[in-house]
Amino acid sequence: MRVGLVCPYAWDVPGGVQQHVGDLAEALIAMGHEVSVLAPVGEADGHGLPDHLVPAGRPVPVPYNGSVARLSFGPRTASRVRRWIAEGGFDVLHIHEPSAPSVSLLACWAADGPLVATFHTANPRSRAMAVGSPALRSAMEKINGRIAVSQAARRTLVEHLGGDAVLIPNGVAVRRFAAAEPLPGWPGEGGSLGFLGRVDEPRKGLGVLLEAFALMAPARPSLRLLVAGPGDPTAALSAVPEHLRERVVLMGLLDEDDKVRAYHSVDVFCAPNLGGESFGIVLTEAMASGAAIVASDIPAFSAVLDGGTAGELFTVGDPVDLAERAGALLDAPERRAALSLSARRAVRAYDWETVAADVAHVYETVLMWDGAGRGRPTGVRLDPGPRAGALLRRGAP
């Protein structure tokens, strides 16, 4: 199958959607499909870009959905999109975040044929989608198959556009996390807890974990806490008494390899998030690493952890409950090993191999009618526009 993937955000800036499209492209290629990815690229020297990536023009920073997104829009980009579609010969076009005013929306307008779209945004009050929805309708109603990456993303889509979508979660490259050496000196004799995420964003819940640590630390003289993630930690650290602070080890932002090693460096991994998580990619990464997990019982985490069989759940925002459960795990190595095994099992549902197979199944479903005795598959073409337009074109050369 020839698949065209469209990513609306600048390829050279790290982000969830870009990562998702890149991983999906690799997984589809590994399954034997031909893939071409269209995305805006800032530093357009072709350096370090994968072969299957087609640059769609320079992105400009635009405030969008509450943060600054780097998007590409305008007549020049539109003509590149049209050329890519006309010359691509795709069986199916898979557009990510189709309502983003970038190459995604342009591709929706320009294409005619089997279209699949993935909705990533989980924002109940997405102003862009609310204001734009009547104007977006002419683009959105062309989409044959819609995918949402989480229940929250699906709700957002249904509220703003109506209709429905199938749920296919984000993937995690399980093999990349499966084995790694712990960081030097970890996990240590006296036990260790771990946290990964922005340290200055309250909803990531580092504050709750630090309070729990302050409760546990006096009884466990060599217990340490590994904190990895960007941001300014001063505010959160105020929850920890002065004399315990040297046992909270701040690593800052780790590179990809060290991040994998960090997951393997702790006895108990904690995900104390307070809410607002649509999926919990950190949790699936920890599961792929085989960590023993204690996570808050928010719906997204409870779903990923299979209702508590693949990791302990504690009452969200309750440091006492967290301290009790994490302490019990530190004292029970067999229980940790059992949780690690069930986490590795449960995460298989989120392995890119599984996820990409489901995405390919969506492609087959929207293409299925082609095989049902209705002639040859037509594939993706340029949209000829309204019929009356043909009157104008008839005179043109």
Added chain:
Amino acid sequence: MTVIAILGVLLALVLFGFYLSWRATRLHRLHHRVDTARAALDAALSRRLTAVLDLLDADGVEEGGELAEAARAVGTAERDRRDLAESTLSRVLRESLESPEFRGSAERWDGLRSQLTEVEAAAKGVHMARTFYNDAVSDTRLARRSRLVRMLRIAGTAPLPDYFEIDDQPPRIPLLPIGPDTP
């Protein structure tokens, strides 16, 4: 003066004509989308039925009981009773494949691995195809509620599509039970 007014009216009429043509093209595409999604849904349902019959064949009919009954009901259902029969098949499929007796015997699992994989994939396909069909129906019904479309009868004689409501939740089959030594 009158010439300019007449030209203005003509221009407005031409533009309105183009707008109507655009709306008609959109509606035509929506009807086409509903048709293709319906064909895909029918194909997905018949793929599931074939997969279930293959599973029953491989497993020996006498143990199939309820599942064989549900599959036969789908095969013989009248068109307007089809949604009920398909829902029953979904439910019976979940109950029998998720039952402790079925999961209990490992040899039975091993012998049926390829048929079970196909049943699982086909059941997922039914869920996808039905979601996409109902999604197309919902977009089309919304477009046909528009006053312009109703007044000028842009939809022509195309029938208003109906949702296809069934229980399509696929069975949970842990097809790759892993041992303690596999990472």
